[in-house]
Each structure stands twice: as structure tokens, then as C-alpha cells.
Amino acid sequence: MAQLVVTPLYSAHRFGSGDELLPHLLTALSDASITVEDFDLLVVTSKVVSKVEGQVVSFNGTEEARESLIESQSRRILRRRGGLRITETHHGFVNANAGIDFSNTEPETAVLLPVDADKSARALRAQFSHATGKTVGIVITDTFGRTWRNGVADVALGAAGIQVIDDLRGQSDDSGRLLEVTQVAIADEIASAANLVVAKDGSTPFVHIRGLATKHFGSSSVAEHIIRPANEDLFR
Amino acid sequence: MAQLVVTPLYSAHRFGSGDELLPHLLTALSDASITVEDFDLLVVTSKVVSKVEGQVVSFNGTEEARESLIESQSRRILRRRGGLRITETHHGFVNANAGIDFSNTEPETAVLLPVDADKSARALRAQFSHATGKTVGIVITDTFGRTWRNGVADVALGAAGIQVIDDLRGQSDDSGRLLEVTQVAIADEIASAANLVVAKDGSTPFVHIRGLATKHFGSSSVAEHIIRPANEDLFR
Numbered sequence: 001m002a003q004l005v006v007t008p009l010y011s012a013h014r015f016g017s018g019d020e021l022l023p024h025l026l027t028a029l030s031d032a033s034i035t036v037e038d039f040d041l042l043v044v045t046s047k048v049v050s051k052v053e054g055q056v057v058s059f060n061g062t063e064e065a066r067e068s069l070i071e072s073q074s075r076r077i078l079r080r081r082g083g084l085r086i087t088e089t090h091h092g093f094v095n096a097n098a099g100i101d102f103s104n105t106e107p108e109t110a111v112l113l114p115v116d117a118d119k120s121a122r123a124l125r126a127q128f129s130h131a132t133g134k135t136v137g138i139v140i141t142d143t144f145g146r147t148w149r150n151g152v153a154d155v156a157l158g159a160a161g162i163q164v165i166d167d168l169r170g171q172s173d174d175s176g177r178l179l180e181v182t183q184v185a186i187a188d189e190i191a192s193a194a195n196l197v198v199a200k201d202g203s204t205p206f207v208h209i210r211g212l213a214t215k216h217f218g219s220s221s222v223a224e225h226i227i228r229p230a231n232e233d234l235f236r
Numbered sequence: 237m238a239q240l241v242v243t244p245l246y247s248a249h250r251f252g253s254g255d256e257l258l259p260h261l262l263t264a265l266s267d268a269s270i271t272v273e274d275f276d277l278l279v280v281t282s283k284v285v286s287k288v289e290g291q292v293v294s295f296n297g298t299e300e301a302r303e304s305l306i307e308s309q310s311r312r313i314l315r316r317r318g319g320l321r322i323t324e325t326h327h328g329f330v331n332a333n334a335g336i337d338f339s340n341t342e343p344e345t346a347v348l349l350p351v352d353a354d355k356s357a358r359a360l361r362a363q364f365s366h367a368t369g370k371t372v373g374i375v376i377t378d379t380f381g382r383t384w385r386n387g388v389a390d391v392a393l394g395a396a397g398i399q400v401i402d403d404l405r406g407q408s409d410d411s412g413r414l415l416e417v418t419q420v421a422i423a424d425e426i427a428s429a430a431n432l433v434v435a436k437d438g439s440t441p442f443v444h445i446r447g448l449a450t451k452h453f454g455s456s457s458v459a460e461h462i463i464r465p466a467n468e469d470l471f472r
Binding site (some may be wrong): 002004007012094146148150152153168186189196197204226227235236 | 238384386
């Protein structure tokens with residue numbers, strides 16, 4: 001049976017610029033008594049990726065500094081309401097306030113998104129494989145708002161070793177007709193599943209997932225396959 | 237440890253108008269050797285809810301019939317591109333083609349969304365409690381496209397027994413500052429997690445989830461708490 005098991009991994013470490021993720025991930029897995037197998041998934045919250053990559057800037061808390069920081073990280077601003085900006089980041093993500101984190105950060109700092117989360121995921125995957133001999137999928141997650149529905153949900157910011165989109169185009173339903181729903185955003189669903197067990201105080205930077213169907217493993221990237229180009233989008 | 241276990245539940249039954257969901261859900265649980273406990277979640281794909289509630293209409297396959305059906309289920313059409321309509325349904329959901337399913341249906345038919353999926357969820361929850369004495373959460377799911385990101389993901393269409401939104405407003409981060417991300421769409425993340433194990437041929441209409449934190453249980457509804465009113469939305 002294709003049962004999925006989603007386990008939060010605690011780490012007491014406070015990540016900072018120049019830290020390596022791998023040793024802390026391995027410690028967290030060991031603390032949870034998990035021996036990783038091929039086709040396991042490791043989910044990493046983007047906050048710690050940003051921190052170890054030095055994507056931390058000083059921030060004095062003023063409205064001007066906040067706005068200037070958001071603009072510096074944005075290709076364009078799609079909407080403004082009060083202090084909220086809906087931005088298209090330089091990566092092409094559409095999110096609130098360019099994905100900049102002004103909470104759960106060291107005092108007088110803000111945390112920017114990783115420069116290239118797919119690349120960060122690929123690097124961690126390679127290090128993990130080198131250290132353990134295991135072939136896993138990595139998903140780096142962030143929390144995004146959505147149109148039309150209240151509340152935020154976690155999505156994939158970067159990925160390695162998985163097919164971020166499950167492409168069912170050309171497949172038939174059980175009556176032989178072509179399936180209508182043809183591209184499933186697996187990486188985003190993984191991110192959302194992981195977020196259900198993540199502690200909101202930042203103490204679980206990693207999540208381990210076992211049981212995803214092996215057909216979802218492979219090579220693709222969030223930047224290339226999940227970000228929808230602006231000219232294909234009906235709401236930009 | 238707050239581990240989440242997500243199990244697909246197979247059913248060979250082909251659901252039709254007037255069927256009861258409960259006996260088939262109980263059989264599917266028994267076939268999977270699962271004894272339900274308090275605070276388990278049961279996820280139901282909206283397709284089978286629609287079918288047992290008779291939300292099936294005749295459909296001759298023509299473009300005219302398709303368009304007329306979509307319009308009949310919509311409060312308004314937000315965008316048109318080719319055969320695609322982005323609709324606001326009479327429920328207030330914004331989705332593609334009013335959520336009407338033209339595939340995985342009996343020949344010459346289309347399947348509409350349930351009239352009131354929260355109500356359907358509440359009814360199933362009450363029946364389940366009556367039959368088993370267990371207090372569970374129910375989430376009825378459907379597959380929606382998103383703005384700005386390729387691929388579809390499952391979201392909650394209706395729910396019972398859970399807090400669909402985890403409201404963290406007023407809570408502080410580990411440095412004592414107010415959290416920025418304050419309302420998490422738990423019900424949608426549950427739907428996405430469940431979809432990772434659902435078979436695309438329709439053979440797993442139910443999913444069992446164990447391990448969601450008990451604080452997410454309670455009383456709320458998708459219609460009231462997740463659907464964002466049009467006047468609060470920046471993209472309508």
C-alpha cells in the first residue's frame with residue numbers, strides 16, 4: 001500500500017551564514033531514529049537555506065526600509081494594499097512582500113529568499129548522496145498566500161531529484177476518455193504535506209517523508225517547470 | 237513525535253445517485269486494516285460525493301453544451317482562454333470551468349460540484365460518529381488550478397470537525413516578535429497531502445490520515461472561513 005509517512009525533524013541549532021545544512025540534517029534524522037532509504041524525501045524550510053547562504057540583511061524596522069527592501073527583491077509590484085505588496089520576485093515567484101521574512105529572524109535583520117533554491121536543493125542532494133549513498137528527493141519550501149482563498153500554504157521554492165509536476169497528459173480515465181486534470185504540482189503538495197507537521201516556532205527546519213510513489217522521482221526544477229511565465233498567466 | 241500517516245483507501249464500488257458513502261468508507265477502512273481512532277481524518281474526493289448526491293447531468297460532448305453547463309454553475313466568468321473558463325461558482329469558489337468534471341464520468345454525463353460540501357462533510361461525520369463512536373475530521377477535496385504556478389493541487393471543498401484555518405494571529409516567534417504568517421490553510425494542506433497517495437484512476441475515493449495535531453480539530457467551514465470574499469480579493 002502506498003502509505004505516506006511524514007515526520008518532522010527537530011534541530012536545536014540556530015542556523016547562520018556559512019553553516020552547512022548536511023551535518024544538522026543528519027543529526028536530526030539520527031535523533032528521530034530514521035535511517036534514510038532510496039526514494040525518501042527530505043523537505044527543508046527555505047528560512048534555514050537562506051540563513052546558511054547568507055541571505056540575511058540588516059533591517060531597522062521602519063516602513064521605508066521595509067518598502068525599499070521589498071522593491072529591491074522584486075521585478076515588479078502587482079498589487080498594493082496597506083503594507084502588503086503582491087510582488088513578482090526576480091526569480092519569477094509571485095508572493096507577498098517578495099517572500100522577505102521580517103519575523104523569526106535575529107533582531108534588526110530580515111531574511112531574503114535563497115538566490116536559487118533549485119540549485120541549493122541539488123547541492124544538498126549531492127552532499128547527502130555522497131555522505132550516505134542514498135538517492136533522495138529534496139524539496140525546499142516557503143509559505144505563500146493564494147488568490148481567492150484565505151490562509152497561506154507551503155509550496156516548493158526549489159527541488160532536486162523529483163518530478164515537480166506529474167504530467168498525465170495523454171493518459172485516459174477508467175472509461176477510456178482523456179483525463180482533464182493533466183499536470184499535478186506534486187512538489188507543492190509535498191510542501192503542503194510537510195507543513196502540517198512543522199512547528200511554527202522554527203524548531204523543525206527539516207521534514208522526512210517516506211512512501212511517495214517512485215514514478216515521482218527524476219530530474220526537474222521549480223524555476224523551469226512550476227513557475228508559470230507571465231505571458232501564460234491570466235492574472236498578471 | 238507528531239508523525240502524519242496518510243493512507244489511500246481503495247473501493248471497487250462505482251458510486252451512483254442515492255448510494256450511501258458510509259458503508260463503502262467503512263469497508264475500505266476495514267480492507268486497509270485500519271481501526272479509526274478519535275482525531276483521525278477522513279478525506280473524501282468530491283467526485284464520489286457529487287455522484288451519491290446526484291450531481292450528475294447529461295452532457296452530449298458538444299462545445300455549446302459544455303459552455304452552457306459551465307455558465308449555469310457560475311456566478312461570473314473571470315477569464316476566458318480557448319476552451320478554458322476561470323469561473324466564480326455559485327458557492328464562491330474560483331476555479332476552472334466551474335469545477336465541472338467532464339472526464340472519469342459515465343458516458344454522456346458530466347459531474348457538478350456538490351451543492352454544499354461543508355454540509356456533506358458534516359453529515360458524513362455525524363453518520364461516522366453514530367456508527368463507530370469515533371470523533372473524526374472530514375475533508376472533501378477537489379482539484380484546482382492556481383494563479384502564477386503550473387499544475388493543479390487538491391484543496392478543501394468542504395470540511396467538518398476541523399479548524400480549516402490555523403489562526404496564529406497574536407502569537408510570537410522565538411524572538412518574541414509577532415509572527416508574520418498568521419493564518420494557515422490547514423484544510424487545503426490536508427487535501428494536498430491526501431492527493432499525493434490518491435490513484436488517478438478514481439479507485440481510491442477515500443484517504444485516511446492519522447497524526448494531525450489535535451489543536452486543528454474543532455468547528456469551522458470552508459465556505460465561511462476559506463473562501464475569500466470578492467471584495468477582499470486583490471485579483472478579481
